[in-house]
Structure formats: C-alpha cells, structure tokens
Amino acid sequence: MIDINFQKQIAFIKEIDKLKYIQRKTSLFNSNRHENDAEHSWHLAMMALVMSEQSNEKVDLLKVIKMLLIHDIVEIDAGDTFLFDTTKSHDNTEEELKAAKRIFGLLPEGQAEELITIWEEFEAAETAEAKFAKAVDRLAPMMQNDSNNGGTWKEFDVPYETVIEKKKKIKEGSEIAWDYAKGLVDDFYQK
Numbered sequence: 001m002i003d004i005n006f007q008k009q010i011a012f013i014k015e016i017d018k019l020k021y022i023q024r025k026t027s028l029f030n031s032n033r034h035e036n037d038a039e040h041s042w043h044l045a046m047m048a049l050v051m052s053e054q055s056n057e058k059v060d061l062l063k064v065i066k067m068l069l070i071h072d073i074v075e076i077d078a079g080d081t082f083l084f085d086t087t088k089s090h091d092n093t094e095e096e097l098k099a100a101k102r103i104f105g106l107l108p109e110g111q112a113e114e115l116i117t118i119w120e121e122f123e124a125a126e127t128a129e130a131k132f133a134k135a136v137d138r139l140a141p142m143m144q145n146d147s148n149n150g151g152t153w154k155e156f157d158v159p160y161e162t163v164i165e166k167k168k169k170i171k172e173g174s175e176i177a178w179d180y181a182k183g184l185v186d187d188f189y190q191k
Helices: 004-021 037-054 061-070 093-104 109-124 128-147 151-155 160-167 175-190
Strands: 023-027 034-036
Touching: 004 034, 004 037, 004 093, 023 037, 023 128, 023 151, 034 037, 037 061, 037 128, 037 175, 061 109, 061 128, 093 109, 109 128, 128 151, 128 160, 128 175, 160 175
Parallel strands: none
Antiparallel strands: 023 034
C-alpha cells in the first residue's frame, strides 16, 4: 500500500508541472522566445545561489531558494500579471492566496503549511530573505531586457520613470544589484 503522504506529494508534483505552460512577457537572454514560469523560477534560484553574498543582510540561502522556487506556483491558477500592466493591478494577492492554499494544499498538511508560510513571507517582503528574493526576482527580467535591446520596456513603450519606480525595491535586498540594474535602465533609455 502506498503511503498517503507520498500520494499527496505525487499529486502536487504533477500539478506544478503546469508551471511550465505559464508564459511570461520577458524573453530569454538574446532571444525572442518567451520564458515560462518554471524556467524563470529555476534561473532565480541559481542567481540567489551564486549571488547571496550580494544581499544587504546575511540570509538563510535555503529559505531564499525555496521562496524563488515556489513564488510563482500560484500563477497556475491566478495567471501571470505583467509588472508593467496598466489594466490589472500587480497586487492580486487575494486571488494568489486562494491559489496558494489550493495548490500547496495538495501536499501533506505540514508541508502545505510550510510552503504557504514561505510564500506569504515572500509576498510581504519584510524579512532579509524576502527582500533579497524580491531583488533577484526583479533583477532577472531587467537583465533579459538589456540583452534583448530593451525587451518589454521597448515593446510596451514603458517610460523610464515607471521602470525605476517598479524596480527600485531591488535596493532593499541588494544595493549592489540595484546599482547594476539602474545602470542597465539608464544606459538603455539614454540610447
């Protein structure tokens, strides 16, 4: 007889495969192919792994990686909201919380509670781990846009001030990452 917890874990693993089908607006580096949420999450986890020393504060790296791997799973139900969307608020946390409870709720109770708590911590962006995870999450698309001649900034005619306003939270998690990111934006808009 298969353990009930194992069955729940398998159901969750099958469900999160849907993350591979959630297309983002941002394209891969030097490419016109849009990335999916699974690729995005993996890339962020790797960025955190190699850049954790750039965090403004000492962080629990495993917790940061967990945040980055799970933060977009809610988009299976809630969809991906483009950061520069002018018709839909990027603060759709009620819809996303409902999704988090459903999807993480497929897991055994203890695991479900842990992942929901970590997801909520990421969303609140108050701890050192969440601030750094958010910084990495905001930095990656900026690097992709830079590699794609402006990417979504150019495609959607996003004003310089809007990019800066939406991305300046990077500074809360990593001053060095913000300096780099702002330089990318400044260079693009000066051209």
